[in-house]
Amino acid sequence: MKNFLLVVVLVSAALSMTAAEGKWTPQQVLELDRAWLKEEGLELPPERLWDPRSGTGLFSATISTGGCSGGFVSAEGLFVTNHHCLFGVLQEHATPQNDLIAKGFVARARGEELRSKTLRVTMPRRFTDVTTDVLAAVPKNATDAQRSRAIERKSAAIVASCEKQARTRCRVAAHDGGLQYVLQEMTEFDDVRLVYAPPRAVGEFGGEVDNWMWPRHTGDFAIGRVYFNGAPYKPDFFFPIAKEGVKPDDFVMVLGYPGVTYRALTAAEMEERRIWFERRANVYREWISLMERTTAGSPEGAIAVADLSKTLANRQKNAEGQLAGFARWSTISKQRALEAQIKTPALAGLQTVANEKIAAFDHDFLLDHVRMTGNSLALTGPKSLIWAVAVARAATERAKADTERDDVFAARNITRVRDRIEREQKSFYAPADKAHLASFVKMALALPQGQRIAAIDRVFANTDVNARIDQLYANSKLLNLSDRLAMFDMTAAQLQARRDPLVDLGFALSTEISAMNERRDGWEGAISRLRPEWRRAAIAHAGRPIAPDANSTLRVSFAHVKGYQPRDGVWFNPQTTLDGVLEKHTNAEPFDVPDAILTAAATRFDGPWRDPRLKDVPVAFLSDADTTGGNSGSPTINGRGELVGVNFDRVWENVSNDFAYLPLVGRNINADVRYMLWILERVEKAEGLLKELGVR
Numbered sequence: 252m253k254n255f256l257l258v259v260v261l262v263s264a265a266l267s268m269t270a271a272e273g274k275w276t277p278q279q280v281l282e283l284d285r286a287w288l289k290e291e292g293l294e295l296p297p298e299r300l301w302d303p304r305s306g307t308g309l310f311s312a313t314i315s316t317g318g319c320s321g322g323f324v325s326a327e328g329l330f331v332t333n334h335h336c337l338f339g340v341l342q343e344h345a346t347p348q349n350d351l352i353a354k355g356f357v358a359r360a361r362g363e364e365l366r367s368k369t370l371r372v373t374m375p376r377r378f379t380d381v382t383t384d385v386l387a388a389v390p391k392n393a394t395d396a397q398r399s400r401a402i403e404r405k406s407a408a409i410v411a412s413c414e415k416q417a418r419t420r421c422r423v424a425a426h427d428g429g430l431q432y433v434l435q436e437m438t439e440f441d442d443v444r445l446v447y448a449p450p451r452a453v454g455e456f457g458g459e460v461d462n463w464m465w466p467r468h469t470g471d472f473a474i475g476r477v478y479f480n481g482a483p484y485k486p487d488f489f490f491p492i493a494k495e496g497v498k499p500d501d502f503v504m505v506l507g508y509p510g511v512t513y514r515a516l517t518a519a520e521m522e523e524r525r526i527w528f529e530r531r532a533n534v535y536r537e538w539i540s541l542m543e544r545t546t547a548g549s550p551e552g553a554i555a556v557a558d559l560s561k562t563l564a565n566r567q568k569n570a571e572g573q574l575a576g577f578a579r580w581s582t583i584s585k586q587r588a589l590e591a592q593i594k595t596p597a598l599a600g601l602q603t604v605a606n607e608k609i610a611a612f613d614h615d616f617l618l619d620h621v622r623m624t625g626n627s628l629a630l631t632g633p634k635s636l637i638w639a640v641a642v643a644r645a646a647t648e649r650a651k652a653d654t655e656r657d658d659v660f661a662a663r664n665i666t667r668v669r670d671r672i673e674r675e676q677k678s679f680y681a682p683a684d685k686a687h688l689a690s691f692v693k694m695a696l697a698l699p700q701g702q703r704i705a706a707i708d709r710v711f712a713n714t715d716v717n718a719r720i721d722q723l724y725a726n727s728k729l730l731n732l733s734d735r736l737a738m739f740d741m742t743a744a745q746l747q748a749r750r751d752p753l754v755d756l757g758f759a760l761s762t763e764i765s766a767m768n769e770r771r772d773g774w775e776g777a778i779s780r781l782r783p784e785w786r787r788a789a790i791a792h793a794g795r796p797i798a799p800d801a802n803s804t805l806r807v808s809f810a811h812v813k814g815y816q817p818r819d820g821v822w823f824n825p826q827t828t829l830d831g832v833l834e835k836h837t838n839a840e841p842f843d844v845p846d847a848i849l850t851a852a853a854t855r856f857d858g859p860w861r862d863p864r865l866k867d868v869p870v871a872f873l874s875d876a877d878t879t880g881g882n883s884g885s886p887t888i889n890g891r892g893e894l895v896g897v898n899f900d901r902v903w904e905n906v907s908n909d910f911a912y913l914p915l916v917g918r919n920i921n922a923d924v925r926y927m928l929w930i931l932e933r934v935e936k937a938e939g940l941l942k943e944l945g946v947r
Contacts, residue, residue: 271875272912273798274509274806276426276433277301277310278378283796291809292502294890300807306376306436309892310805312488313506313885314372314477315437320507321372321475322886323489324894325943328477329446330372331927332884333899334454335561337473340367340445342558343677347550352557355450357935361483364444364476369667369674372477373420373437374486375805381409381423385432395776396769402429402779403772407654407661409434414663426799427515428782435804442478447940449473449930450845456832458841459564463572463903465823467871467920468832471899472927474940490886492944493893494859496925497812497872499825505808505876505898505919507885509801512909515786517598518586519605521910525577526609528570530616535567537690538631545683555680563631569880569906576907585911593792597784604774604781614702615767617695622764623659623668633688634679638672638729639757640764645669646743647761657768669739676732685720692716706759710752727753801879810876815918817904825874828867829855829926851933859946860929869923872896878919879909887921896921 275283281297288297301308312323314330321332338352344365345351358364388405389398406423413421413436420439423432448454453470461467477484497503513524542560546552577583590598608615620632621640630637645668648660659668693716695707711719728734728751738746738754746754790797798806814825829852836844855861855868862869878885878898887896901908904916928946931937941947 271808271810271914271917272877273796274512274801274808274877274879275798276378277308277375277805277807278303278433279796279798280807288809292811292890293504293809295892299892303378307487309488309490309888310506310807311375312486312490313508313805314374315508315803315805316370316372316443316884318510318881319883320881320885320898322506322884322888322894323374323477323486324474324492324886325489325945326485327943328479328484328486329489329940329943330475330477331886331894331897331924332473332475333471333897333922334448334473335471335565335899336884337370337445337448337475338454338561339558340365340370340475341448342554343367343674344445345554347554350550350554351448352554353451355448355453356445357447357937357940358445359937359939361476364446366442366444369670370443371439371441371667372443372475373439375435376419376438377434377436378805379434379436380431381434382432384409385423393776394773395780396773397776398779399772399776402776403658404654406432407658410663411654422804424802424804425779426802427786429779430783430786430799433804440477440479440484442481444476444478445473446476447474447931447935447937452840452843452845453848453930455561455841456844457835459568460841462565462568463900463906465817465873465902465918465920466827466831467900468827468835469871469899470922470926470930472897472922472924490888490892490894492924492928492946493889493891493895494925494928494946496862496869496923497889497895498862498864499812499814501812501895502890503810503812503874503876503887503895503921504890505810505874505878505882505885505887505921507806507878507882507898508803509806509879510803510881512801512879514910514912515782515789515800516586516910517601517605517785518583518590519602521583521586523605523608523612524910525574525583526612527616528573530613532567532570532574534616534694535563535570535631538687539563539567541686541690542683545686546680549680552680552683555678556683558678559631566631572903572906573909576904576910579904580907580911580913582907582910589789589792593788595784595788597781597788600777600781601785604777608774611702611767611770613698614704617691617698617704618760618764618767620691621760623671633691634675634684635688635724635727635730635753636691636757636760638675638735639753640760641668641672641757642729642735642738642741642746642754643743643757643761644764645739646741646746647758650743669736672739673732673736679730681724681730685717685724688720689716692720704760704763706756706763709759710756723752723756727751729753729757801881803881808876808878810874810919812872813875813918814873815875815902815904815916817902817916823873826862826865826872826923827870828862828865829870829929830867832870847934848930851929855929855933858929858932860925860932862925868926868929870926872921872923873902873918874921875914875917876919877908877912877917882919894924896923897927
């Protein structure tokens with residue numbers, strides 16, 4: 252626990268300098284200065300947010316959807332998140348004859364709610380510091396690879412013991428690379444149903460033109476419901492709706508599960524990440540174009556690749572924003588200047604690891620796109636290769652003792668992987684996947700010596716790539732759902748006896764992935780040894796509290812509703828309105844306002860959702876909350892714990908805050924809950940939902 256306390260020292264003296272910076276853990280919130288929290292605008296005692304003895308509080312109303320966040324908003328299991336977070340459920344149930352993606356969906360009765368095949372949600376229950384136990388498992392004089400594997404095995408054993416409890420999902424999370432290890436216990440629900448999603452023209456209004464931009468007029472919200480034993484789940488805590496909304500300077504909190512930030516990295520490691528974003532921007536740009544070309548004129552194809560295309564576009568533009576931020580804010584050079592002031596031997600070791608990663612970068616970047624990971628069971632590589640590798644790795648890993656397996660294929664996760672490769676059939680469109688695979692192969696064949704992917708070379712070198720892909724498709728049963736599910740349950744010997752060319756390629760790629768993972772074990776072991784030393788030195792030098800980097804664990808950011816100045820001579824107000832939606836309307840994508848919205852807008856000035864100060868219906872607002880990817884769908888609440896909005900984005904100038912918080916431009920974008928309520932009332936006539944939400 253001593254390592255953790257280093258993060259929260261000097262809280263009272265320093266918080267005023269860093270009011271909005273920090274994604275604080277539930278444990279840290281209870282250590283923060285109460286007087287400061289009250290002064291900022293928190294009207295509740297901190298124990299109302301989280302009581303570690305009972306595992307309850309408003310934090311327990313904050314759920315994870317496995318990539319996004321959300322929040323319970325009714326006593327009957329309703330939760331609010333982003334439209335793009337439940338987009339996969341829309342795609343799952345959409346057909347060319349009933350395109351729910353385009354027209355949206357509202358359940359008029361509970362029997363109409365749409366269940367997802369794969370979506371699961373978890374809610375927090377307990378957090379336990381297990382640092383001492385984890386580190387005690389590392390043998391004396393262990394190599395870095397041995398250290399990494401010892402930590403993995405001990406973490407897996409702790410998780411296995413934890414998950415003996417019913418309906419429990421556990422994880423040992425490393426804060427800042429090993430400064431602290433925390434066991435996170437979550438209650439898991441596998442019956443999740445879509446209740447409401449607006450039309451795509453609302454949920455994605457502005458498309459990629461407006462993505463990561465301000466001013467914003469996107470209705471990026473959706474509503475789901477959690478069921479338990481066939482009945483709506485009744486949470487102990489939920490966020491009541493604040494009908495009065497927010498105004499400038501109001502205090503807000505953003506609660507959720509931010510995915511990953513890089514503020515604990517050294518300058519050398521930040522350079523490796525810069526290369527990663529550069530590569531992602533270029534590769535994803537090509538793959539987006541492929542999706543567009545291969546599905547042109549095909550409603551079936553467009554629906555199949557919709558989720559993938561959306562993910563690629565979002566990540567590609569994010570990568571461009573990260574690169575722009577590196578250039579504008581001189582992030583790496585500033586980090587080097589900081590390191591010059593902090594003398595610690597750990598820096599040299601971390602530099603060595605970064606250099607080794609850069610040397611293997613192109614090879615590893617491509618392989619990462621065909622392997623399933625714990626953070627993402629739906630990857631952005633060609634599905635034919637993802638499925639081939641998944642089937643091969645499932646067979647290989649299943650033959651090992653459970654504690655020795657890749658965690659993705661451990662007994663606790665194997666059903667999830669099987670469900671995913673079944674669900675992904677809905678997202679498979681052969682012409683698009685063939686083009687995707689061809690692009691992947693050509694990139695692999697262009698790799699320099701020393702980074703070649705031998706499995707790809709053996710199958711595709713000195714051949715017509717497209718013709719070879721046609722042969723693989725024609726001679727493989729993997730792309731047929733029933734055959735693929737049968738293969739998933741086979742042993743390695745049974746699979747290899749089939750002589751299926753795609754599966755054989757999957758085994759060859761799996762061997763190279765295993766070698767890559769072995770190499771990475773050494774890196775991770777070194778980082779777990781060196782990062783804590785670096786972080787202790789950095790925290791001591793800062794002389795103020797520093798929240799750990801985001802790692803998909805529950806966090807809260809404290810903030811205020813604020814505008815900002817993105818560049819000289821420009822000031823952005825912190826709120827947008829329905830008038831702005833109508834001003835952007837062009838009758839063409841991505842600014843084509845649905846007719847139902849246009850009709851309802853004619854009478855929008857009557858009713859409770861009109862802001863008297865704005866004299867209009869609010870659509871979105873800014874705050875200076877410290878957020879990142881994974882905060883999508885995070886409930887934004889006021890000082891009384893009431894829902895005022897749903898976080899869905901950051902402004903363009905703030906994309907690179909993953910590496911450093913930037914007070915002048917550090918703004919997140921929230922859908923105003925009053926816009927959602929206005930649509931539910933005036934457009935959808937969803938009186939039942941409004942009543943359940945407590946606004947009727």
